Amino acid sequence: MAHESPVDYGSPAECLDVLKRMRLLDIDATQRTLADIVAGLIRALPAPNQHLEVLEAVRAQVDFVQAEMAKRYAAHPLPPDSSENATLARVVALWRGMARSYAQISRQDAAAGTLDDQRALLAQRRVDYTGRALLEYFRAHRAPPHGTWAELHDSYSVAEARGVAGIRVPDSLNEVWKAQSALEAYVSAVLVDLANPFGRGEREFKWVHRWAQRFAPYCSLDAGPDTERTGAAAFGIDLAGDHGPRPLWLMAQPGAGVRRFDAGRLAGQIRAVLTQFRRGAAPASLGLGADCPADAGAALLLSLYRPWGLASAARRFPRRGGKGSAQLCGDWLTIGFHIGGRIFEQPAGSATAGSVARDISLLTFGERAPEAVRGWSEKQRQRVAATLGFVCGHWDMVDHSVNGFRLQQYPHTERLEHHQLVGIRPPDGERFLLGQVTWLMYREDGVMEAGIHVLAGLPKVVAARLFGLNVNAHVAYQQAFLLPATPALKAPASLVLPGGWFQEQRVIEVHDGEAMQLRLTGLLARGTNFDQVSFEPLTAPARDAPQETAH
Template sequence: MTAPQYPAFHSATTSTILNRHGQASKFRVSNENLPGDMSMRQTSPTPTDFSQPDQSLDFLRNINVTDMDAATSALETLLQGMAISSPEPLGQLRVLEEVRPALDYVMGEVSKRYASRPLPPLSNEEETLQQVVRLWRLMENNYGFVVQRLALQDESSHQDKRALLCQRRLRYHSLAMIEFFRAHQEIPADYWRDLHRLFATAERAGVASVRVSDPLNETWAAQSAQECYIATLLIDAASPYSRTPCEFLWLIRWALRFAPHCTLHADRQPGNASSYLLSPEADFGLRPALALPADTPARSLETTRLASHIQVVVAQLKGGVSASSLGLGEDCVQPACARLLVSLYRPWGLASAGRRFPRTAAQGQIRVCVEPAAVAFFMTGKPFTQPDDVQASFNDFTRTEAMLALGERVEDIAGKENYLERKALELGYVQELWDVLDQSVTGFRLMRADGSSRIDHRQLIGLRTDARARMMLAEISWLQYQQRGTLCAGISMLPGPPMVLAVKLLAADRRNGREPFRLGFLIPGVPVLKTDPSLIVPAGWFAAERRVEVRADEHVWVAQMTRLISRGANFDRIGFTRQESAATGQPENAQ
């Protein structure tokens, strides 16, 4: 995002806006209370009267948007000042329209502070999140005040402003909601109800489908209130808590792009089980058609046209057409772009949130290891070390885990559990206890009351269903911090039982003795699930045809990478062919 061109910050000022009882007072500012050294930058002691639009515009033009903290503070001062000082409504609207590019840029940059990983409610960046949300809501409220004051004037004087004001209010309310998606936090109570009510207001005014100019909409440069509303619903339907920061940015942009291809009906559409339903009085978004009781008042969102459009776009991408020329964005790269769009076909094109394997209610607790080294320890009974002697390093693993996989000597593993627990504590390996909410054939939905876990989105973890069970590998498919501070997670199990490996990238000459071995895992193929064997290697290792030396048990062999199956926060899962023996140079059977 390119920074808007504004003059350097010279006179941004702050002052108390509300008294301790929350009562508004006449808002003028002096810069004696400026944060940091900002008070030294003033060129004039004249305070700003935010009831005067011209003074507000002068204040805005003196904001340096490259100083994020100062710019955020100044923008909040400006918006709060106008909110309580009641400027002339058309003048206030003019200022708000001028504020939009600067605010969009600054909030986009500031939100990066918490966008890279899930944000616990009590973390250091929580105030940053709240400040960004506060600014979006201030924009929404300021446009609302314009609506209220225009309504007191001659009705004919603001007919042409209704569509714009409705779209802007919806847009800034949806941006506040999007910040909670971005931070992997639960949407606060009543946010969805407020969104539904704002759209109902646009419908009552007869302007819901009227498009207005919106330069900040990258694809269309215009948007209606209905398109803004549908875009927010699409973002929620696309599992935003399961997306990486990059995917989430694309998701927001594409929701705006594809919203015009959806149809919002005023009631249920009989016989159309593929439609989403929407309850206007509910504090949530879209639900599958069968999820709401028949007697619940609801309207439907039809996505048939969107399904066809997504198919066309995917075909064009596969045919070599650039993502930017299709309106997907200059930063969209292949194959990640097509892969994400294909994953959106089911929730967006088929209006289906159904699961391949249904969840069933479950209770109890599961032991979770969040560090791969701890996972390997509980699999093998010893810490991972450099395999100077292959036989000595891995023979113990084959005599325990491999036999356990065949159903033998289970009592030996159980008898060693106390020893393993003591040894793990000495090494600093921790098993966290998570509560099971429900489960399916391929995973679990878990909850941890203490949300301070070191877990991250798309992280490789280990799971044990009880103290005697074998450690299995899993991936965090989504994370959500709830408002009360608990952490919920979706867990996708990897096929098992896995095997611990030592892996090392091979140099061009096939040998690179200077590089140490790293911890890896072999995921066996499962014919029933039609999956081939795969390797888990450190994050960032994948490159087509790159070779990896693998050591496990007494075997030493070379794996040549063929494809990237998935990329997580701390691992790459890759398909491979077993090329040749690293020790003898003789070919071995491909896997």
């Protein structure tokens, strides 16, 4: 039987032939073939124009298979010891290979000048692919390795030095404009970094990346920062550094490589898009994508207005270094146990009272839960919590502010999700507070870092259920949390309910010593497992309210 001769990946003609015959059925095999083509041409040093022809022909396939490969680790933070680390390494290597290929063509042709009319395209492609390597670490919720930012800065610096950074070139992979300059490719990566990428799930990250390309043309980088405009609401980028944008006021002596990130025009663009949202425009018509629901798109864009439109690096509350161990739990009933100091029970006197307590009274190992659970000592609480499985993880505090904590843990023991409700007890705190996971990231050494935003107010466990004419009196209450108003933080009183409960004007019954009927008036925050809502008490019982069902 005749054997096919091996492909010479150093030959542009053979590479083009392989691409014509390629079928995107086996993603792994296809990705390896594409990587072999890119690496083979780098080694072979073919004529610059032929090398460029292959690279331009391969871009669509590379874009597709890379996105498919990334789905394997984009849903959750990728630990350094995960089996999918090899997948991340392969994806990053191919992005970097593409960037190096365009850089090599540019250097190789510098003397001959046969591709002078392609200088801007070579520069844009190099910056774009270098930026994609950085973004892949963001997607995997991994700290970029040393030198990753420096590579991106260097790629843009070369385009700037050659005077082609601002020249737009055709780019069919840019979903909105179908064109992009090296400056816009660089700004896109910067915008993603400013968008709290480690706090984005797979779907939101995809939108943020697309929108960064959409809004990049409205940003600029200014050399020689204007000291009169330098304040907390300004970012600077050091092209000689190995890090992303930082508050310009932190750069005490800006050097020649420092650029001021100017998003003055972007603020107006975001406001205009938000106005269109309010008028009922579809996200696709606004260049935001057909896969983005209007409500989710408006909420995400609003959250990006401050870091993108205002380029605001200012924190409402400054962070301070911290030390000690914080307790953290993410299970709903576990949070209630540690906040209330007892097992959640149906309210006394209700038709369902006692049933849950009876169900949970018989414990493992032949023990029984004490009937009088109030007034436990800390030692008793910890013992019963361990018996019931209501345990907390211990996290080291890195720093903190009035409204949040930055924590780290190794090894990582409990899987957390973005925007998940958690209970947290600070190292020096006597009580558990409610918090929301704002970002998650693995460092190269395997340490998990997490950002926790604390919900204002000292929480109290209450019982809640839907209210309506046809709601059976035996329908069980569910655990919820009441947060009092905090005038100092301009935070109104609120309820934290199970996820999906909020509907405008919905009436619920809350039991806190006695039953009361409340009308839900607004959604303050929504996470993966909770709704934080504002409310108002009903002056008269709403006995005619229709039956409702929580989602």
